[in-house]
Amino acid sequence: MALVLVVMTDAGHALALGQPQPAPSSAKTPLEGLCQPSTGPEPTGPIEVPIELDASEFDLLGYDVRRQLLTLRPHAELAMTQSRPVRLRLHTQGDLLVPLPPPLVQETVGAYVGQRVVLTLWVEPLPRAPGSPTASCESAGLDVRPLRVALRIGALPLAEAHCPTHPQSSDLGLGHVEVGPVSCDDGDAATAHSMGEATLPAGQDCLRRALATVYSVQGSLMVELERGAIGDRRRPRIVVDGVVSRALGDCLVNALFHDERVWKAMPYGRRVYVPFYFRGAPLPTSGLEPYGSPDVPLVPVSTDPRASNPP
Numbered sequence: 001m002a003l004v005l006v007v008m009t010d011a012g013h014a015l016a017l018g019q020p021q022p023a024p025s026s027a028k029t030p031l032e033g034l035c036q037p038s039t040g041p042e043p044t045g046p047i048e049v050p051i052e053l054d055a056s057e058f059d060l061l062g063y064d065v066r067r068q069l070l071t072l073r074p075h076a077e078l079a080m081t082q083s084r085p086v087r088l089r090l091h092t093q094g095d096l097l098v099p100l101p102p103p104l105v106q107e108t109v110g111a112y113v114g115q116r117v118v119l120t121l122w123v124e125p126l127p128r129a130p131g132s133p134t135a136s137c138e139s140a141g142l143d144v145r146p147l148r149v150a151l152r153i154g155a156l157p158l159a160e161a162h163c164p165t166h167p168q169s170s171d172l173g174l175g176h177v178e179v180g181p182v183s184c185d186d187g188d189a190a191t192a193h194s195m196g197e198a199t200l201p202a203g204q205d206c207l208r209r210a211l212a213t214v215y216s217v218q219g220s221l222m223v224e225l226e227r228g229a230i231g232d233r234r235r236p237r238i239v240v241d242g243v244v245s246r247a248l249g250d251c252l253v254n255a256l257f258h259d260e261r262v263w264k265a266m267p268y269g270r271r272v273y274v275p276f277y278f279r280g281a282p283l284p285t286s287g288l289e290p291y292g293s294p295d296v297p298l299v300p301v302s303t304d305p306r307a308s309n310p311p
Contacts (some may be wrong), residue, residue: 048122062245064218069097087141099157122148177203180275198265206251219243223251
């Protein structure tokens, strides 16, 4: 005699007992659940719902070498996606900072360019104003603020931090630029000295411009300048980047290329390497509170895989 094994589900068991079957699940995602008014007791703590942003939904602004913090800026408007079925309006108290060791900066920037970096935000809904329309937020959108932030490349976690709960101070520390010893391919000390003086104004102007849009700038850049044998200008090139600020780097390259003082100080047929040292950051009390401060050596990081250190 064959043995027949019958597996009865909860619904089948309820039907056998004459009980009503449970209705099909209408549960919403945690994010959609934020749209619904609470019918239970008030929560004892903040409601956190994780959302994921791909590299096209946030900007990587710069890296603070001294404090080892990467500056990120998520887009204020986040459209609906398959995994995020609610349109979001993100309210942050300034740019987001996450602790990142210098050796990981170059890898992170490369992964960001390759669209492989994922930013996870744990958000909570903002209270609605009294008398505001009761339209469903699935269509009207939802206002949220981030509580925590995490950064990863694929499944590899990079950093995690708490978000500030109050506006960050806009009181910037004194911006300062220095030009280090300039290296000339022919070892001419007079050219090195005159090039140091000629390139400093471009660095000062670009730091001022960068601090108007970037949370902080801290670190060094090495720029290669070359003039052809007939006096033609070659576009400057950043060969070592310890700042990782596109705003600063683009400004410096363009400013040096168009600055007449620079090319008047540079003889024909010469190549020089100019190191810039930048310091400009907000007060130390503002910004995110990292989970831990990585204890790693401060080393310059090149963001250009073709770049090489000067001789």
